[in-house]
Amino acid sequence: NKPYITPHTSTTTSRVLRECDLYMPKYDNDVDMKSxxxxxxxxxxxxxxxxxxxxxxxxxxxxxxxxxxxxxxxxxxxxxxSLEEKVEKGCLICGCGLGGGVAPFFGLFGGLAVNELKKDAAVAASQKGIQAGIAKAIEELGKIVALSEFNLIKWNAMVTSTTYNQPMDLVRIVSKAYYACEESTVAEKTRFCLATNAWDQKSSTLALQTVTREAARIAGEADEIAKTTKATEIALANAESSYLYSAIGYSVLAILIMLLVMIIIYLILRYR
Incomplete structure (x- = not known):
């Protein structure tokens, strides 16, 4: 008997990666990859x-x-x-202009400006003095037996720039408050009216004399405060104007120095 060899065909696929497979273009014929x-x-x-x-x-x-x-x-x-030529001509022209017109103009203008500033400062100082006097008069009037609590009188409207330092005007204002104690039931409950009524029980004229005397004194104090404030403000304004005038003088001096420097530059460029 002959030995019979039966061929066997593998039914499984090998998954071993060979080296040649690494370099094989697998997608050359793939339409999607080409796209x-x-x-x-x-x-x-x-x-x-x-x-x-x-x-x-x-x-x-x-x-x-x-x-x-x-x-x-x-x-x-x-x-x-062309700078040298321009500097030479410019220095000569500017020197003449500054020396002949600008420096005197600054001196004249500076003096006029300082004088106007002094006038404005005097007006402002007077206004500040008046405001200080009015504030002092209202403050001191309020100290007359708690008169500041007396709301039936508009103090800011009554004490003005024309009445704050006038004794008779302040006396008239305080007298109005005094007589309001008898005319208004609301005023009777204020401390001012209670105090004046107590004085009237001792003497019929004691309360009125006391408040009017205080009002006259307050007018003098308010006037003094106004004058002091005005003098202080004017002194400050004069100091500022003096400083400003000095600054203008220094500016004119600086212009003259610049003029001298320009003339020197001109001479150097002209005769070198």
Whole structure:
């Protein structure tokens, strides 16, 4: 008997990765992969073209800027070449102008400006003095037996720039408050009216004499405060105007020094 060999065919697929399989293009015949590669190549080319266009625009812009800078440098060189001549003529003209017109003008203008400032300062000082006098009069009137609590009289309307330092006007205002104690039931409950009624029980004229005497004294004090405040403000204004006048004088001196320097430069450029 002959030995019989039966061939066996493997029914399983080997999954062992061979070295040659690493370099085999598996997707060359794949339609989808071809489409992806074509899209990638096309997009890459477009991006390179766009980049090149941007670079061309930037190069053009930089070239224009460089040309502009070169033109400015050339113009600057031309200006610098004629600088000596311009300085020579300019110094002579400016020197004459400053010496003949500007310095006297500044001196005259400075004096007029300082005088106007003094006038304005005097008016402002007078107003501040009046305001201080009014405030002092209202404050002191309020101290007459708690008269500040007497709300039936509008003190700011009664004590004004024409009445704050007038004894008779302040006496009239205080007398009005005194007589209001008898005419108004609301006023009777105030401390001022209670005090004046108590004084009237001792003497019929004691309360009126007391408040009017205080009002006359307050007018004198308010007037003194107003004058003191005005004098202080005027002194401050005079000090400021003196400082300003000195500053103007220094400015004129500086202009004259500049004039001298320009003349020296002119002479150096003219006779070197």
């Amino acid at each position: 992806v590669k074509e899209n990638f190549d096309r997009q890459t080319s477009q991006r390179f073209e766009q980049y090149e266009e941007r670079m061309m625009k930037n190069r053009k812009k930089y070239k224009e800027q460089r040309d502009k800078d070169i033109q400015q440098i050339i113009l600057k060189d031309k200006v610098e070449k």
